[in-house]
Amino acid sequence: MKEAHLYTTGEFAKMAGVTIRTIRYYDTKGILKPSHHNDSGHRLYSDKDFSKLKKILALKYLGLSLDEVMSTELNFEKDDMVNSLKMQKNIIKNKINHMKIVLNAIETAEVSMKNDNDLNWDKTIDIIEILESEKELLQQYIDSSNLNASVKLQDRFSSNEYGWYNWVFKNINLKKRSKVLEIGCGNGALWARNIDYLHDKTDVTLTDICEDMINDAKVNLEGYPKRFNFQIADPNNIPFKDESFDVVIANHILFYMKDLDIALKEINRVLKPGGRFYCSTIDGNHMKELEELMLGFNSNIKISEERLSTKFGLDNGESILNKYFNDIQKYLYEDKLIVNDTKGILEYIYSIPGNILEVIDNKKKEFEVYVDKSIQKQGELHISNSQGLFKSIKK
Known part of the structure; x- marks a missing residue:
């Protein structure tokens, strides 16, 4: 029985907002064959074909190559769609963050040129290189998506009986009437x-430089509005008076500081005499197996854990803190992540800032198959979760 509506190639292309050449190319590739041909052999497309075309265009927009679209056989499930949307969102966010750094570089170079009589290319290039080297740290610091995915990863796969946030809170051991300040509170997960x-x-005051993170924290703690104070604040310029707090907490935040010395001076300033400072960090082995897994797919992929630990990590943290604090103690979090679910680890991988999304942009399905096969081969993936906490007292 002949279908009610049939469209020529031109009509079909116009309906979808694509070129006739695209429709013909999809036919040649075998991804979208016309349902009918007229007596002259020309292509004729049905409403069912149009529905299929819309799926193809949607999957293409979400970053899949034509080969990957063909491999899905258009059998794309809800979870696949959610992951693809997250991936595309993070690609866009990373591009936005990169453009912010480029804009900063342009403005900095512009000021430099105004102050110099002659064009100094060496100075301009140095400025751009410094800003570029900080791109990944900035991206991770200002974007809450990686933090949310990291929390979820810890919750699902940690082998520690307490879990990270409960372990940290237990070791902080807050007194009844303490005045507490958290620097870089993120989504408020600790509380x-x-x-x-x-x-x-x-009395707890939560601060973060990013408004989105403060908003996330408010949502997560919305049932306890009188228990917390929220404020957007730069760790390099903490907006509180000297000796205001009994306790300051910096959970996985110090390694993001552009000038760590300034941040530590500020933390020391707002602490009362004898006040306690708790800060957590990682070491160079943190997530090393995950990095090795990704490098096995493409040697250009990188994650920044080792760089972070070099700036402020478990190995060098005590010597850095010693300039401003006494009685420094280090507590190691004994844990490893045992991952047996592909989608769970992919959700975290897709949130990692840097070049991962660019490298796998048009090989997403291939990458997912690679990760799944790696996990299935081993039964489960063991990932180092090398974190710890420093406790120190104001000098």
Whole structure:
């Protein structure tokens, strides 16, 4: 029985907003064959063909290559769509963040040129190289998507009986009437996970340089509006008076500081005499197996954990803190992530800032198959979760 509506190639292309050449190319590749031909042999497309074309265009927009679209046989499930949308969102965010750095470089170079009589290319290039080297750190610091994915990863696959946030809170051991400041509170996970153990007389102020993260923290703690104060604040210029707090907490944040010395001076300034400073970090082995997995797919992929630990890590943290604090103690978090779910680890990988999304941009399906086969081959993937906490006292 002949279908009610048939369209020529030109009509079909116009309906979809693509070129006739694209429609013909899809036919040649075998990805979208016309349902009918007229007596002259010309292509005729149906409404069912149009529905299939819209799926193809949607998958292409989400970053799949034509070969990957063909391999899905258009059997794309909801979870696949959600992951693809997250990936595309992170690609866009990374591009936005990169453009912010380029703009900063242009403005800095512009000021430099105005102050110099002659064009100094060496100075301009140095400025751009410095800003470019900080791109990955900035991207990870200002974007809450990686933090949210990291929290979820810890929750699902940690082998530690406490879990990271409960372990940190237990070691901080807050006193009943303490005035507490958290620098870089992120999404407020430390407090949301330990709200039942927080005394109602403890005064907690949560700060972050990123408004999105403050908003996330407010949402996660919305049931306890009177328990917390929220404020956007730069760690390099903490907007509180000298000796205001009994405790300052910096959870996985110091290695993002452009000038760590300034941040530590500020933290020391707002602490009361004898006040306690707790800061967490990682070492160079953190997530090393995950990096090795990704390098096995493409040697150009990199994650920044080793760089972060070099700036402020478990190995050098004590010597850095010693300039401003006494009685430094280090607590190691004993844990490893045991991953047996491909989608769970992919959700985290897709959130990692840097070049991962660019490298696998048109090889997403191939990358997912590679990760899945790697996990299936080993049964489960063991990932080093090398984190720890420093406790110190204001000098």
